[in-house]
Amino acid sequence: MLLLGLSFGEAHLGRDLLLALGLLLGLWGLEHLFRRLFPRSFAEAESLHQELGRALKQGGVGPPLLLLLALLSGVAEEVFFRGLVQGLxxxxxxxxxxFLQALLFALLHPAPRRAFAYPLYTWVAGLLFGWAYLLTESLLPGILAHFLHNARGFYELWREA
Structure with a gap:
């Protein structure tokens, strides 16, 4: 982030934590909505995720490494998509x-045609993260929410595998 000239923004820890919680709850609500609106497509995406969970578990990846993966992916995606791409x-x-950074975010989270709801979900998630960054000029809410969302998802995949 420092190499790109990006910062977390002004220190508003209380606001950032509340917004991160709001983003996280919004993502969970979005998942439930998409599960109801697009059950077949969502089931297809979940089956792909379950294959990933089995592969991770068979590869000996456990919860500590999953947390690190969730942290690295959350930080990297927020810095790249919101900090760099959206900033430009x-x-x-x-x-x-x-809208354009969210579209790029969705395009770089591909899924087979039968799982069309997943890129749509990631587009809306990208919009939520993008608006949060636009409003606060802080990457911290997005990073925290993205990390927690990915950590929960990775752990559920690993546990169910």
């Missing part, structure tokens, strides 16, 4: 940049 796009295109 918003400076060139204004608020449209938030």
């Amino acid at each position: 796009l918003v400076s060139w295109l204004g608020g449209v940049g938030v």
